[in-house]
Amino acid sequence: MTPRLRFESISKSFPGVNALTDVSFDVAPGEIHGLLGENGAGKSTLLRILSGVYRPTSGTVFVDGEAVAFRKPMDARAAGIAMIHQELQQVPHLSVAQNMFLGHSLTHMGGMFVSRREQEARAAEALSMIDKTIDPSAPISSLKVAQRQIVEIGRALLDKAKVIAMDEPTSSLTPSEFDRLAEVIASLSQSGVSIIYVSHKMDEVFRICQRSSIMRDGKLVDIVDLARVSETDVIAKMVGRELMQEEHNSFVTDTVKLEAKKLSSTTRIRDVSFTLHKGEVLGIAGLVGSGRTELLRLLAGVDRLSAGSISIDGKEQSFSNPRDAIAAGIGLVPEERKREGIIPLRPVAINMALASLGSFSSGGMINNFKLRATAQDLLTRVNLRPFQLDRPIRLFSGGNQQKAIIARWLAAKSQILLFDEPTRGIDVGAKSEIYHLIEDLAREGHSIIVVSSELPEVIRLSDRVLVIREGRIAATIERDQLSESAIVAHAIPGANADADDARIARPRVNLQDNP
Amino acid sequence: MTSTSNAPATSAPTFRRFSFSLRDAGTLIGLIVIMAVFAALVPGFISERNLVNILQQSSINACLALGMTLVIISGGIDLSVGPTAAISAVVTASLLVAGTPIPLAILAGLGVGVLCGLINGGLVAYVGLQPFIVTLGTLSTYRAIALIYTGGNPVLGIPPGFRSLFNGNLFGIPTPVLIVAVVAIAAWILLKKTPIGEYLMAVGGNEEAAYVAGVPIARTKITAYVISGGLAALASLILIGRLGAAEPILGNLWELDAIAAAAIGGASLMGGKGSILGTILGAIILGAMRNGLTLMNVQAFYQLLATGLIILVAMMIDRATRGRE
Numbered sequence: 038m039t040p041r042l043r044f045e046s047i048s049k050s051f052p053g054v055n056a057l058t059d060v061s062f063d064v065a066p067g068e069i070h071g072l073l074g075e076n077g078a079g080k081s082t083l084l085r086i087l088s089g090v091y092r093p094t095s096g097t098v099f100v101d102g103e104a105v106a107f108r109k110p111m112d113a114r115a116a117g118i119a120m121i122h123q124e125l126q127q128v129p130h131l132s133v134a135q136n137m138f139l140g141h142s143l144t145h146m147g148g149m150f151v152s153r154r155e156q157e158a159r160a161a162e163a164l165s166m167i168d169k170t171i172d173p174s175a176p177i178s179s180l181k182v183a184q185r186q187i188v189e190i191g192r193a194l195l196d197k198a199k200v201i202a203m204d205e206p207t208s209s210l211t212p213s214e215f216d217r218l219a220e221v222i223a224s225l226s227q228s229g230v231s232i233i234y235v236s237h238k239m240d241e242v243f244r245i246c247q248r249s250s251i252m253r254d255g256k257l258v259d260i261v262d263l264a265r266v267s268e269t270d271v272i273a274k275m276v277g278r279e280l281m282q283e284e285h286n287s288f289v290t291d292t293v294k295l296e297a298k299k300l301s302s303t304t305r306i307r308d309v310s311f312t313l314h315k316g317e318v319l320g321i322a323g324l325v326g327s328g329r330t331e332l333l334r335l336l337a338g339v340d341r342l343s344a345g346s347i348s349i350d351g352k353e354q355s356f357s358n359p360r361d362a363i364a365a366g367i368g369l370v371p372e373e374r375k376r377e378g379i380i381p382l383r384p385v386a387i388n389m390a391l392a393s394l395g396s397f398s399s400g401g402m403i404n405n406f407k408l409r410a411t412a413q414d415l416l417t418r419v420n421l422r423p424f425q426l427d428r429p430i431r432l433f434s435g436g437n438q439q440k441a442i443i444a445r446w447l448a449a450k451s452q453i454l455l456f457d458e459p460t461r462g463i464d465v466g467a468k469s470e471i472y473h474l475i476e477d478l479a480r481e482g483h484s485i486i487v488v489s490s491e492l493p494e495v496i497r498l499s500d501r502v503l504v505i506r507e508g509r510i511a512a513t514i515e516r517d518q519l520s521e522s523a524i525v526a527h528a529i530p531g532a533n534a535d536a537d538d539a540r541i542a543r544p545r546v547n548l549q550d551n552p
Numbered sequence: 553m554t555s556t557s558n559a560p561a562t563s564a565p566t567f568r569r570f571s572f573s574l575r576d577a578g579t580l581i582g583l584i585v586i587m588a589v590f591a592a593l594v595p596g597f598i599s600e601r602n603l604v605n606i607l608q609q610s611s612i613n614a615c616l617a618l619g620m621t622l623v624i625i626s627g628g629i630d631l632s633v634g635p636t637a638a639i640s641a642v643v644t645a646s647l648l649v650a651g652t653p654i655p656l657a658i659l660a661g662l663g664v665g666v667l668c669g670l671i672n673g674g675l676v677a678y679v680g681l682q683p684f685i686v687t688l689g690t691l692s693t694y695r696a697i698a699l700i701y702t703g704g705n706p707v708l709g710i711p712p713g714f715r716s717l718f719n720g721n722l723f724g725i726p727t728p729v730l731i732v733a734v735v736a737i738a739a740w741i742l743l744k745k746t747p748i749g750e751y752l753m754a755v756g757g758n759e760e761a762a763y764v765a766g767v768p769i770a771r772t773k774i775t776a777y778v779i780s781g782g783l784a785a786l787a788s789l790i791l792i793g794r795l796g797a798a799e800p801i802l803g804n805l806w807e808l809d810a811i812a813a814a815a816i817g818g819a820s821l822m823g824g825k826g827s828i829l830g831t832i833l834g835a836i837i838l839g840a841m842r843n844g845l846t847l848m849n850v851q852a853f854y855q856l857l858a859t860g861l862i863i864l865v866a867m868m869i870d871r872a873t874r875g876r877e
Binding site for chain 1: 741745746747748750751753754757758760761762763764765766767768824825
C-alpha cells in the first residue's frame with residue numbers, strides 16, 4: 038500500500054545550524070503517528086516543512102506517492118495537509134463558521150457578499166461528523182478551548198484534509214476533554230485521515246498512537262511500535278540516556294530564616310503564616326488560581342501586603358517594591374520567564390548581573406572585568422550552554438534562560454530563593470539539572486520556596502509542603518507524610534470535587550509542560 | 553556536566569570594548585551610498601568645506617536625536633523637544649539681553665530644558681500616562697508657554713560673546729560640531745558603560761522583568777526625559793547662537809527629524825534597542841540629503857519628499873535584513 042505521507046531524507050539547515058538531518062519515515066492512511074522529542078529536537082521544523090512554511094534544504098515529501106514541493110502554506114493546504122497549532126489561530130469575535138471559512142469565504146454576487154447561511158450550513162455538516170453540540174453561528178470566544186480545537190479539526194475536514202498534524206493539542210485540556218479529543222482522533226483515523234500527533238506527554242502518545250517517530254538533535258532516532266516498548270525506553274531514546282530516579286536530600290537546619298505572619302493581600306492571600314528555615318526547601322502546592330504565585334509575589338515585594346508581616350533573620354521587613362526585597366536577600370525566579378524574567382535582547386551576562394549592577398560598578402561606571410569574572414564563575418556553575426556570555430538571552434533555550442535567572446540571584450547574593458514553576462517549558466535534561474541546582478543551593482544554606490503544579494516535582498524537591506487553597510494554607514505536609522494523594526486531598530475545595538477538572542498534574546510522565 | 557563545565561575556563565571570550573555592530577555598519581553603508589550619489593551628481597559636494605558644512609547643519613538634529621535615542625531605548629518617545637527648545641531659547645535670550653552673564657544664562661537655559669524633561673518624566677513614571685500622550689500634551693503646553701512669555705515676538709540682540717561660543721570655530725572645526733561630538737561620546741559612555749545605560753535598555757526591553765529584577769523603573773525613565781529636555785535646550789542654544797535671535801516658534805517639527813535619525817540609526821520604537829553611533833550616522837544621512845538636494849537646487853517640496861522616502865527605504869532595508877522573528 039502506498040503510504041499516505043512519506044518523508045524521504047529530509048534535511049533542513051539554517052545558517053550555522055542543522056535543524057534536521059536525513060529524516061525519513063512513512064505514515065500510512067488512517068495511521069495515528071506520534072512524533073516525540075525534546076524541545077529543539079526538530080519536530081517543529083519538520084511540521085513547518087510539512088505545512089509549507091519552510092522548504093527542505095534537501096529531501097522530498099511525498100503525499101500519496103507523489104512528490105510535493107510546497108512553496109507556501111496555501112500549497113500544503115490545497116494538497117490536503119492541515120495543521121492544528123498549539124496556539125489556536127482563530128479570530129475571537131468571529132463566529133465558528135466564519136473562522137472555519139477564514140481566508141476563503143463562500144461568497145455570492147461575484148464575491149461582493151459573504152454567504153453566511155451557506156457557510157454555517159457547510160460548517161455544521163463538517164462539525165456533525167465530530168461534535169454535534171457546537172453551534173456554527175456562535176462566536177468562537179464563547180467556546181471552551183477544547184471545543185475550539187474541535188472547530189479547527191472541523192476546518193481541516195472542510196478542506197478535505199488527508200493528513201492532520203496536531204502540535205501539542207492537549208496542552209490546555211483537562212483529562213475529560215482529552216478523552217473526547219482521543220475519540221475524535223480515533224474516528225478520523227477510521228475514516229482514513231492520517232494524523233501526526235506531536236506531544237510531550239508520554240501517556241497520551243501511548244494511548245492515542247500506534248507508532249511513533251522519536252527525534253533527537255534534528256535526527257530520527259527510532260520509529261517504535263508503541264505496543265512493544267515502555268515509556269522508560271522511549272524517554273531514554275529521546276534524551277539519549279537514562280533518567281535516574283533520584284533520592285531526595287534534605288539540608289534543613291533549625292535556624293529560622295524567614296517568618297511570615299498572617300499575610301493578607303488584595304490579591305487573594307488570606308492569613309497565611311509559615312516559617313522557612315535555613316537550608317530548607319519548602320514546597321507550595323495548590324490548584325492554579327489558589328494563590329500560590331500571589332504568595333511568592335508578596336514575599337518578593339512585587340505585590341504589597343495589606344496585612345501581616347514578614348521578618349527575615351528575626352528582623353521585620355517592609356517591602357514597597359522588589360528592590361527592597363532584593364536588598365533583604367530575596368530573589369524571585371518567576372513562572373513566566375519571557376514576561377517577568379529576561380531582557381530578551383541583552384546578553385546573558387547582563388541579564389545575570391541586572392539585579393546587582395550596583396555591586397559591579399564604581400564611580401557610576403560598570404566594572405566589566407568584575408562583571409565578566411562573576412559571570413564566568415556563576416554561569417559555569419549553573420552550567421550554561423552554549424557558554425557564550427555576550428549572546429542575547431533570547432537565543433538560549435528555556436532551560437538555559439532559567440539557569441541565567443538563577444545565577445542572577447546568586448550574583449545578588451540572595452539567601453532566599455523563590456521558584457515559581459521552576460521547570461515550566463524546560464527540557465527533561467535541563468529539568469534534572471535545575472533540580473540538582475536547587476538541592477545544591479539548599480546544601481549551601483540557601484532557603485528555598487518552590488511553587489509547582491507538577492506534584493512529582495514538588496515531592497522530589499520539598500522538605501515540607503504547604504498546600505494552598507483559596508488563598509489560605511489548607512495543610513502543611515511533612516516529608517514523611519508526603520504523597521500525591523495527600524496533596525490533592527487538601528488542594529481541592531469541597532470533599533468530592535470533580536478531580537477531573539482540577540488542573541493539577543496527573544501522576545504521569547510529564548516530559549514537558551506547556552511553555 | 554563533565555566536559556562542558558571545564559570548557560569555558562579555557563575558552564574565556566575576551567570582552568569586546570568597542571563593538572561596532574552589524575546594524576551600525578548598515579547605517580554607515582547607507583551614508584556612504586548617499587554620499588557617493590551626491591558626489592557624482594553635485595560638483596564640490598565632497599569638498600572639505602561642504603563636508604564640514606554638512607556636519608554643522610546636522611549638529612542640531614544630532615543633538616536632539618541623541619536624547620531622543622535614550623528616550624526611545626527606554627520604551628518612550630519625546631514629542632516635546634521642539635517646544636522645550638523654544639522655551640529654553642527665549643528664556644536664555646531674554647536673560648542675555650537683560651545683561652545676565654553668559655555662563656549663568658546658559659545654565660538657566662539648560663535648566664529650563666531639564667525642568668521640561670522632569671515634568672515629562674514625572675508624568676510618565678509616576679502618573680503612569682503613556683509617553684506619546686504626555687509629550688503630545690506638553691508639546692502644545694510648552695509651545696504656548698514660549699509664545700505667552702514672549703507675546704509671540706522674537707527676542708533680538710543676543711550678544712556677540714554668546715554667539716561666538718555657539719557659532720564659532722575651534723581648530724577650524726565649528727563649535728556646534730565639537731559640542732555634539734562631546735555629547736555623543738558622553739551618551740555612548742552612559743549607554744554602554746554605566747548601570748543607567750543597562751537600566752534604560754532593560755526598562756525598554758522588558759519593563760515587567762526589569763521591575764522584578766529590582767531595576768529602579770521610575771528613576772530610569774525620568775533620567776531619559778531629563779537628558780532629552782537638556783539636550784533640546786542645548787540644541788536651542790546652538791540655533792540662537794547661529795541666528796542671533798530667539799523666536800518662540802523655533803523648533804517646529806524638530807521631534808520628527810530627531811525620531812527619524814534615531815530610527816534610521818537602529819533605535820526600535822518598541823524600546824530596548826538603539827545605538828548612539830547609529831543615531832549620529834542617521835542625523836548625518838538626513839543632513840547630507842538636505843545639503844545635497846539644496847546644492848542641486850531641488851525645490852523644498854521635493855526635499856521633503858526625499859526625506860520621507862529615505863526614512864521609509866531605510867526602515868524597509870532594516871526589516872528585510874533583520875529577517876522574520
